[in-house]
Structure formats: structure tokens, C-alpha cells
Amino acid sequence: MTDPIWLGFDFGGTKLTAVSLRVADVADAPSGWLGQRRTFSPPDGDAHFDIDNMIQMGSALATGYVVQGIGVSFGGPVDFDSGTVLLSHHVPGWEQMPLQQRLEDAFNAPVRIDNDANVAALGEWRFGAGRGCDHLLYVTVSTGVGGGWVLNKRPFRGHGGLAGEIGHTVVDPNGPPCLCGKRGCVERLASGPYMAQDLARRMGIPATAMSGKQVADLANGGHADAIAVLDRGAWALGVGLGNAANLINPERILLGGGVTKSGERWWNGVQQALAQTTLPEVTVDLLPAQFGDDAPLWGAIALMLVDETAV
């Protein structure tokens, strides 16, 4: 067979996933992959090891097909225009890595690379819960809080490719200090690890003994301290989303990431703070993302479908 296919990669830092999809299948709202491979990065790996892995996994998926293009979601800052990874917070050797060029050389096909939040936003917009939207904000609430925009039906990256940093918008200048140096950032209050840390401190136990999921489980079971921490996280996220809605007036906001599995109390808290923060005439739909962990893979495919010549 020599059917043309797209390849998509999602590299988060600890694991690497590769998928393939027939080009002819893209238009029909595909429900699954033609092929899929997954591997985990060893703790002592580096960028070259990961790139070799990408090429090996992609080549296996491409056997018998023609690769028409490759999209990559990278868990770290990326310069989209030059196709360069700026760095990985997890794996050494990624600094200023020309990943686009490396993969284009290996596969002799066009490659596009962007950071995971932008790519996930695009995937949800093209294939998931964001379909039909002109203007979309996608936010992942997980170990961090990151966002990506689709504006005017196109990825919006901003001047330096850094748009979407909702996690480090300030919602409470008297709040606890964030690693970024400020106080009361959305990420400091709403991310899983920070909520776990805050609850552990309240309970007088080591931070390592608590997870974001446990905060939600305890809160939903009626634990007063856990409720306070979870509610504050939901409030902070909702205020941050409301500020974003007042600034940009998106049609839809989608939430993904592990913390969004915290249950109805958490969702209600986010929705309430969002509604209280947006001006009465500013309306926005808040919805769960459709794809969960697969959003960056769908977005990697969608990256190749954007007409980058049109602006």
C-alpha cells in the first residue's frame, strides 16, 4: 500500500506517543488511529535518545505508506516559526534543538512543531469539543496550568509564541508565593501539586504523602480542609478564566487535564467564579475537553491542516 498518511507525535518529557492517520480519513471525523506506538523515556535519557526513538517509531508506523506530513506536540517552549525546541524542563539536551529540521531530514516530509497547550487547543478545535468555534481558549489543569488559543479559526501564538500563559496570571496578589516569583498565580492556587502541598501543610503531613487526586477525593468526601483547598483552586481558575473572557471574549472555554476529574463541586466552583468575573454581557460556554490525554495527538494532526499562508 502506498496510501498517504499523517504522522503525529506527542512528547511530554516522560513518554512519547506516535500515531498515524490516513490522509483520506481526516475529513470524516476519524474516531481512532490507523497505528499507534508508545514508549517511556528512561530517567537517564537525553534529547538525542528521544529523537532516535521518534524516528524509529515513526518509521515503523510509516512502513507501507507515504508520509505526507508530521505534526509534533512538545511539552515545553517551542519557536513555531523556526521549528526549534527551546528547552525541556524534564530532559537534558533539548536546548535550541532544530527538531523540525531533524524530522524533515529523516522522513523527507514537511514537519510542524508547537507546544502542547497550543497543539491541544487546535486538536480540540478541529476534531473535539471546540468544533465550529471561531474563538476558543483551551486550558489544561494538571501539574501546571497552561492554555492555548484558537482565534479566528487559527492557532494564535502571540508575538514571541508565548500566548496562553493563563497559569501565571495573578488572581490574588496577597496569595501564596509561586515558583515564578509572584503571589497568587492561577497555577499556584489551582494546579494539582500545589493544592496537594497546601492540603498537606494544613494537615501537618509531608507534601509527598498527598496528591491532587487525593485533595479532590477528600473534598468530595467532606474533609473540611480539602474542601477549602479545592474550592480555592476552582475559584482561582474561574477568576483567571473570567479575566481572559473579558479580555478576549472567546466563544468557548475548554478544560482538560487531571484536575478536571475532581468532580461536580470543582466544576461548579469554576463555573461560578467565571460567571461572577465576566461582565454580564460577556457570555462564554465552559465545557470539558473531549480528548483528554489524546488532545495533543489530534492537534498534531490538525497542525498540518492549518493553511499557514493565510493570515
Add this chain to the structure above:
Amino acid sequence: MTDPIWLGFDFGGTKLTAVSLRVADVADAPSGWLGQRRTFSPPDGDAHFDIDNMIQMGSALATGYVVQGIGVSFGGPVDFDSGTVLLSHHVPGWEQMPLQQRLEDAFNAPVRIDNDANVAALGEWRFGAGRGCDHLLYVTVSTGVGGGWVLNKRPFRGHGGLAGEIGHTVVDPNGPPCLCGKRGCVERLASGPYMAQDLARRMGIPATAMSGKQVADLANGGHADAIAVLDRGAWALGVGLGNAANLINPERILLGGGVTKSGERWWNGVQQALAQTTLPEVTVDLLPAQFGDDAPLWGAIALMLVDETAV
């Protein structure tokens, strides 16, 4: 003479300005108007009175020329797509007024209408301190705090045409209550009348005895309470701008409006809070707007120069 001209209108609520500019002069960075007229709305006026005024002033400017198009900056919410004014906060009778249609009928030329913040942003981008930018945020800090975006070299209005409401983003959830129902909005802390109200209260004098300009004058003269109020306003605006920069990563932020004449101390305060709020890798230039009160008029002309077919 039958030279083609553009007409521009700026209707703020209390005064109406009309200008004309030769179409042939637009490309050469024009430094002034071909013709200009100004009138003040009487306290008992209404929308029909104002529209008659527009038609009369525009007709006078158009005598001897051919009107190629008309741009209108309106001081209140506008539905750009339908060319309808939603309401005026100052003058009765503007509710759901099809102003675009009324002016097109009167002048037999295409008309575009948008709210003053969006139009001023576009004017600064096309003719003023925003020239050459891909992504721009313009904020006017005056009796209120409003903003407008130019993204990808085009006006960005959002889903409901409401993008840019930086004045009602929250920067201090424990701050004083705002008329909008929230606490610690940028406008509540940084606008002229609210700063005046807060200083008057601290000094135990009637709010009517204090203006935003006096707050700045007193602060720059060393008055401790005035310094506290002015610094807080500058801080709030800077945090709001920093949040916007993290979210959208614009290349440039321009500030206009009366409060921006508060002097070096105020500008330094805004710049400092902006720098502290943006992530280290997010860079943005903060500059004064070039046109002051004329920005909406330049924007009204620029409105006609946008290719609305391209998105």
C-alpha cells in the same frame, strides 16, 4: 473638485467631531485633516438629534468632494457586523440604532462603525505609535478603563464584539467594590474618578471636590495619601496589563487617556507592575499612545482601510 475623501466621526456622548481626509493622502502618513468640525450635544438631546448633526456636519465637509466611505467611532457598545449601536450610556434613544444604515442612506457610501476603544486601537496601529506591530493592545485610562486589540494586523473583537474589557478584569479580589458588582477591578482602582473618590474619602472631603488630575498633582507634590492612591492605581493597571501580556503576548501596549498625563511616578509604577507580572520570557513594549483625543478619528479612517473579506 471631485476628489474622493473619507469621512470620520467620533461621537463620545457629549461631543461630536467630524473630519475629512483625501483618499489620495492616506498613504503618505497624513499629519492633519482636510476639514474638521466639532459640536457639543445639548443636555436634552437624543440620538435623532445627534444623527441629524452627523449628517449635517458630514455634508458640509463633503461639499465639493465625493465621499468614498465613512468610519465612525462610537462611545458605547456597538455590533460591528450589523452596524448597530446597542446603546449610549450618556444619550437616550440610541438603543439598537442602525447607525450604519442611516448614514449609508444619507451619504450613499459604505459606512463602518465600532466602539471607541477598538477604533482608537486601530488608529494608533495604522497611523500612530502602533505602526509596524503584528499584535497590539491599546488601553485608554480615563473616566473608565477600556481596551482594544489589533491581532495579526487586524481589529480583534471577539465572539460578541466585547473583547478588550481590561477595565473589568480583577486584580485584587479583596479590593474595594466596583459598580460592576465585583471587587478590585482595574477600573475601580486605576480610573480617574475612582482614584479621586478614594482620595477624597481619605481626606474627609466631598468626592465632588476632587478630580483624577488633582490626585496626580497632589501625589507629584508629595501628598502621602495621594501617593498611596496614585501608586495603587498604577499598580492595578500594571498587573492587569501583565495578565493580558501573559495571556496574549502582544508586541506592544499603548496607553492613552487623561490619567496617562499623571507624570513619571505613575508611568514608572505601571511599568514596574507590568514587568513583575509578566513571565520573564514574555516581553512587551509599553508606550504612550500618539494621538490622544484624536486616536478615534484616525481609527475611524483606518476602519475603512481594513480588508474585511480577509480572515
